[in-house]
Amino acid sequence: MSHSALGEFLGTMILILLGDGVVAGVVLEKSKANNAGWIVITAGWAMAVLAGVFVASALGAPGELNPAATLANMLRGTRTTSDGLTNMAAQMAGAFAGATLVWLHYLPHWGETKDQAGKLACFCNAPAIRSTGANLLAEVIATFALIFILGMAFTTPAQGTAAASNLGPTFVGAVVWWIGLSLGGPTGYAINPARDLGPRIAHAVLPISGKGGSDWGYSWIPVVGPMVGGAVAALVLRSVLGG
Numbered sequence: 001m002s003h004s005a006l007g008e009f010l011g012t013m014i015l016i017l018l019g020d021g022v023v024a025g026v027v028l029e030k031s032k033a034n035n036a037g038w039i040v041i042t043a044g045w046a047m048a049v050l051a052g053v054f055v056a057s058a059l060g061a062p063g064e065l066n067p068a069a070t071l072a073n074m075l076r077g078t079r080t081t082s083d084g085l086t087n088m089a090a091q092m093a094g095a096f097a098g099a100t101l102v103w104l105h106y107l108p109h110w111g112e113t114k115d116q117a118g119k120l121a122c123f124c125n126a127p128a129i130r131s132t133g134a135n136l137l138a139e140v141i142a143t144f145a146l147i148f149i150l151g152m153a154f155t156t157p158a159q160g161t162a163a164a165s166n167l168g169p170t171f172v173g174a175v176v177w178w179i180g181l182s183l184g185g186p187t188g189y190a191i192n193p194a195r196d197l198g199p200r201i202a203h204a205v206l207p208i209s210g211k212g213g214s215d216w217g218y219s220w221i222p223v224v225g226p227m228v229g230g231a232v233a234a235l236v237l238r239s240v241l242g243g
Contacts, residue, residue: 001090002086003059003060003061004059004060004061004062004083004086004087005061005086005087005089005090006059006061006090007055007056007057007058007059007060007061007062007063008056008061008062008063008064008065008087008090008091008094009090009091009093009094009097010055010056010059010094011052011053011054011055011056011057011059011061011063011065011094012052012056012065012090012091012092012093012094012095012098012194012198013052013094013095013097013098013101014048014051014052014055014098015048015049015051015052015065015094015095015098015195016048016094016095016097016098016099016101016102016195016198016199017048017098017101017102017105018044018047018048018051018052019044019045019048019049019098019195020098020099020102020122020123020199021044021048021102021105021106022040022041022043022044022045022048023041023044023121023122024102024105024106024109024122025044025106026040026041027113027115027118027119027121027122028106028109028110028112028113028118028119028122029109029112029113029114030108030109030112031106031109038184039181041180042177042180042181042184043177045176045177045180046173046174046176046177046180047173049065049169049172049173049176050169050170050172050173052065053065053168053169053172053173054169057169061087062079062087063169063172064087064091065091065094065192065194066091066191066192066193066194066195066226066230067088067091067092067192067193067194067226067227067230068143068146068147068191068192068193068226068227068229068230068231069146069147069150069192069230070084070087070088070091071084071088071227071230071231071234072147072151072230072231072233072234072237073234075231075234075235075238076151076234076237076238088194091194091198092193092194092197092198093198094194094198095194095195095197095198095199096198096199096201096202098198098199099123099198099199099202099203099206100202100206102122102123102199103202103206103208106122110208110209110210110211111209111210113210114210116210116211116212116213117212119203119208119210119211119212120203120211120212120213120214120215121188123199123200123202123203124190124196124197124199124200124203124214124215124219124222125187125188125189125190125196125218125222126187126188126215126218127186127187127188127218127221128185128186128187128188129186130218132221134186135186135187135218135221135225136221136224136225137225138183138186138187138225139187139189139190139191139221139222139224139225139226139229140225140226140228140229140232141183141229142179142183142184142187142189142191142229143191143192143225143226143227143228143229143230143233144229144230144232144233144236145179145183145229146175146176146179146191146229146233147229147230147233147234147237148233148236148237149175150164150171150172150175151233151234151237151241152237152240152241153171153175155237155241176191179191187221187222187225190222190225190226191226191229192222192226193222193223193226193227195222196219196222196223197219197222197223200214200215200216200219201214
């Protein structure tokens with residue numbers, strides 16, 4: 001495995017361990033964080049992204065941790081197809097591994113929690129109001145915002161200094177937090193196919209006490225929506241910035 005793929009694997013694993021971990025802490029019964037609320041979840045996910053990017057970057061990986069971001073970079077010509085597909089596979093595997101660690105970490109709490117939908121929420125997303133078109137559009141818009149904002153923030157203008165040049169992973173985590181607060185309500189803001197699909201597969205195959213179904217009927221939306229949003233953002237960035 002290349003250093004880039006290893007970095008994407010480990011970075012995504014940490015992303016999911018801390019991100020799904022904060023959801024589990026808030027949702028699962030008898031957790032000390034039970035019922036801590038949406039602000040805690042969005043803040044936890046933002047810091048999870050920050051930690052994951054640091055881990056990936058230490059190994060020389062791009063720190064995308066997100067197939068939608070990888071696709072956007074492929075379309076913008078900053079990532080080769082071969083490297084992009086390899087990193088996407090590593091991200092998906094890392095997400096599965098991170099979700100497995102969350103299951104192990106909260107092992108006594110699954111049996112204490114009767115809410116099957118709540119258990120599923122510790123792994124993947126579900127909409128607040130189930131409406132296929134609206135749910136898909138929400139994921140497209142939120143992911144577009146993520147990729148577009150980051151693309152603009154880290155672009156070096158004619159003056160010679162990118163707006164976020166000295167902020168790096170901290171700014172990435174902050175943008176994820178802002179999106180969660182502003183746009184996360186309708187679907188839980190997957191904005192990352194690996195973040196949803198890898199843990200959803202883990203939910204399906206792990207012997208989680210008292211679990212229900214893995215909601216495969218919804219599962220394509222957190223994959224297709226972010227990929228479309230990332231692709232549209234890449235095309236807009238190319239149009240606005242050139243290249």
